[in-house]
Amino acid sequence: MAEQIKAVSPAASFDYELYEGDPDKLRTVDATPALPNSYIDPASLKLKYRIGYGVFGDVWLATHHQSAKDYDEYHEVAVKILHPIKEDRVYEFLRKFEELWMNLKSQQLQGVCWLHGISVISGKICIALRSYEGSIGDQMARLKGGKLPLPDFLRYGIELAKGIQQLHQIGVLVLNLKPTNFLIDEHDHVVLGDLGIPHLLLGIPWRDSHLAFRLGTPNYMAPEQWEPGVRGPISYETDSWGFACSMIEMLTGTPPWFGISVEEIHYAVVIRQEKPQVPSGLPPAVEDVLKGCFEYDLRNRPLKQDIIQAFESSQNAVYNDGSWSGLGSNLYVDKSHYSGYSKWFLSKDHLQVGDTVRSRKALSLAVNEGVVVGLEKDTDRNGFALVQVPNLHNQLRVNIFALERVTSGFALGDWVHLNKTNGHHSSLGILHSIQRDGSVVVGLLGLETPWRGHSSELKVEEPFLVGQFIRLKANIMTPQFEWPHKRGGSWASGRIKQILPNGCLIVTFPGRFIFTDEPTCFLANPEEVERMSFDTCPGIMEKYELVEDFHWAVRPVAIAFGLLTATKIGTFVGRNVGGMLNKRKKIQKKHDVHNQERQSGGNAAWLPPKVANILFKEGPPISNSR
Numbered sequence: 001m002a003e004q005i006k007a008v009s010p011a012a013s014f015d016y017e018l019y020e021g022d023p024d025k026l027r028t029v030d031a032t033p034a035l036p037n038s039y040i041d042p043a044s045l046k047l048k049y050r051i052g053y054g055v056f057g058d059v060w061l062a063t064h065h066q067s068a069k070d071y072d073e074y075h076e077v078a079v080k081i082l083h084p085i086k087e088d089r090v091y092e093f094l095r096k097f098e099e100l101w102m103n104l105k106s107q108q109l110q111g112v113c114w115l116h117g118i119s120v121i122s123g124k125i126c127i128a129l130r131s132y133e134g135s136i137g138d139q140m141a142r143l144k145g146g147k148l149p150l151p152d153f154l155r156y157g158i159e160l161a162k163g164i165q166q167l168h169q170i171g172v173l174v175l176n177l178k179p180t181n182f183l184i185d186e187h188d189h190v191v192l193g194d195l196g197i198p199h200l201l202l203g204i205p206w207r208d209s210h211l212a213f214r215l216g217t218p219n220y221m222a223p224e225q226w227e228p229g230v231r232g233p234i235s236y237e238t239d240s241w242g243f244a245c246s247m248i249e250m251l252t253g254t255p256p257w258f259g260i261s262v263e264e265i266h267y268a269v270v271i272r273q274e275k276p277q278v279p280s281g282l283p284p285a286v287e288d289v290l291k292g293c294f295e296y297d298l299r300n301r302p303l304k305q306d307i308i309q310a311f312e313s314s315q316n317a318v319y320n321d322g323s324w325s326g327l328g329s330n331l332y333v334d335k336s337h338y339s340g341y342s343k344w345f346l347s348k349d350h351l352q353v354g355d356t357v358r359s360r361k362a363l364s365l366a367v368n369e370g371v372v373v374g375l376e377k378d379t380d381r382n383g384f385a386l387v388q389v390p391n392l393h394n395q396l397r398v399n400i401f402a403l404e405r406v407t408s409g410f411a412l413g414d415w416v417h418l419n420k421t422n423g424h425h426s427s428l429g430i431l432h433s434i435q436r437d438g439s440v441v442v443g444l445l446g447l448e449t450p451w452r453g454h455s456s457e458l459k460v461e462e463p464f465l466v467g468q469f470i471r472l473k474a475n476i477m478t479p480q481f482e483w484p485h486k487r488g489g490s491w492a493s494g495r496i497k498q499i500l501p502n503g504c505l506i507v508t509f510p511g512r513f514i515f516t517d518e519p520t521c522f523l524a525n526p527e528e529v530e531r532m533s534f535d536t537c538p539g540i541m542e543k544y545e546l547v548e549d550f551h552w553a554v555r556p557v558a559i560a561f562g563l564l565t566a567t568k569i570g571t572f573v574g575r576n577v578g579g580m581l582n583k584r585k586k587i588q589k590k591h592d593v594h595n596q597e598r599q600s601g602g603n604a605a606w607l608p609p610k611v612a613n614i615l616f617k618e619g620p621p622i623s624n625s626r
């Protein structure tokens with residue numbers, strides 16, 4: 001494949017000359033797939049001038065010449081010229097693009113920009129789009145303060161959310177949502193100008209190894225987007241984060257994390273888990289849904305449907321001057337979290353009559369397993385279900401948020417193990433979704449996007465829980481992630497602080513004293529660790545070591561306590577032994593005195609006679625030996 005691509009990619013440094021070779025060379029070698037339908041002959045594209053540049057490449061204005069027997073047309077197009085990718089991967093990109101192109105042509109999506117096709121010029125991928133009036137970014141640049149008025153913000157927000165939803169429906173993630181990628185047509189409607197270029201580039205490296213590949217533009221990237229194989233997977237809710245970042249910029253005129261370096265953004269978003277600030281004064285439903293888009297765990301974020309609903313409900317309540325009546329928008333303001341699940345998480349799965357259900361694990365409700373026999377109104381958000389529980393005469397009326405659906409023995413959030421293991425990624429992960437037909441989506445460490453399969457390929461595993469103590473399994477010599485040692489050189493034991501959606505564990509080591517410049521949290525592959533508990537620790541030493549792992553202060557305190565105890569015992573023993581010796585000495589002395597008295601005739605010369613009489617009233621017979 002590399003040979004064919006080389007045929008269309010002379011290694012000349014790119015200026016804006018067109019490829020002059022034979023595009024048919026792409027299909028010369030045996031078994032090479034034919035040129036994709038979306039392929040544009042580079043000779044038919046005439047680049048005019050550059051109109052923009054970004055993270056993934058430049059945008060040029062160009063003309064696209066199309067001719068056949070009965071027509072000869074020139075279209076003005078915008079050509080996105082990507083940075084060069086590895087030559088042997090160009091065909092892979094063309095194939096992925098073709099899939100997208102076919103989907104778009106068959107679906108006629110309204111909310112996304114019109115694609116003319118794709119070409120390869122001087123070895124660079126060129127995506128030809130319809131030329132629009134400009135972008136929202138351009139419009140903002142012309143406005144005072146760069147802020148859009150609230151009615152425009154809501155209207156564009158709805159159109160964009162619908163466009164994103166359409167792309168999601170054909171399985172495409174945008175991953176590069178930002179105002180410069182929102183294009184405006186002649187009727188002032190907005191469409192998505194980036195149809196998931198980062199998604200198409202997933203796993204395809206740049207030719208220039210110095211060019212950092214990022215799955216998006218840093219200011220708008222969700223935490224899982226920075227390293228999806230580690231903190232992923234990326235999924236539809238990843239675009240909710242990017243959408244909310246863009247909305248904030250449209251409202252305030254400033255992108256989130258403005259003015260700070262890429263490294264600092266990464267540290268703030270991924271490590272410190274900070275969220276962009278949502279401006280106040282918005283209709284409550286919009287504020288609520290935007291805040292929901294910044295949940296660290298993507299499963300807790302709203303989907304596009306929720307966003308559209310919140311924006312539409314608020315649109316009716318907003319006047320042209322930007323003020324809003326508050327009517328209609330309060331309906332959706334419910335900030336409740338059920339034991340760590342956001343309402344967005346809970347509303348993703350709708351119960352139906354006939355579903356097997358059980359209480360959510362974190363709740364102490366007594367429904368082990370039952371069947372839904374009835375649903376009350378408004379079950380999407382806040383309804384109640386009637387549940388028939390075996391051996392119970394009456395049905396239970398339970399808030400639907402307190403219940404989870406169980407299908408083939410699995411429920412959302414279960415820890416699961418793939419029956420077939422694969423060396424490329426972990427086989428232990430977390431169930432993100434299960435349909436009633438058994439199709440499942442699982443988050444697995446090492447996979448950038450969710451694993452999709454059937455429940456018959458999984459088994460339920462004992463869950464890891466936040467707060468649990470863990471250690472590396474004995475057979476792990478080189479863990480996937482850095483793992484600290486104890487002073488003696490053996491692996492330290494840690495405590496689970498957080499569990500990522502792919503099962504990757506964030507672990508702290510409270511038994512280690514941390515110096516300011518040392519990391520406090522470490523990552524762990526759940527397949528490489530085992531749980532520790534007092535009961536399973538075999539000996540008293542192991543139990544003590546577990547206690548030491550609770551806090552770094554345990555050991556010094558234990559040593560201090562030991563020293564104190566030793567000192568006390570020493571003092572105690574010392575005193576007692578000393579006391580006994582003293583007593584003995586006294587008795588001895590008494591005897592000596594006694595003897596002396598006896599020897600001195602019963603009267604100590606130094607004692608008054610009365611006292612001596614008392615002391616020695618039972619004294620020995622008086623002798624006068626001196």
Ligand SMILES: Nc1ncnc2c1ncn2[C@@H]1O[C@H](COP(=O)(O)OP(=O)(O)OP(=O)(O)O)[C@@H](O)[C@H]1O
Binds near residue numbers: 055056058113193
């Ligand atoms: N199809 C188009 N029609 C008209 N103008 C366009 C089109 N595509 C892009 N532009 C213009 O080019 C500008 C920059 O687009 P470009 O996509 O290069 O920048 P970016 O979005 O910052 O980068 P990237 O998408 O690489 O992250 C846009 O703001 C817009 O003015």
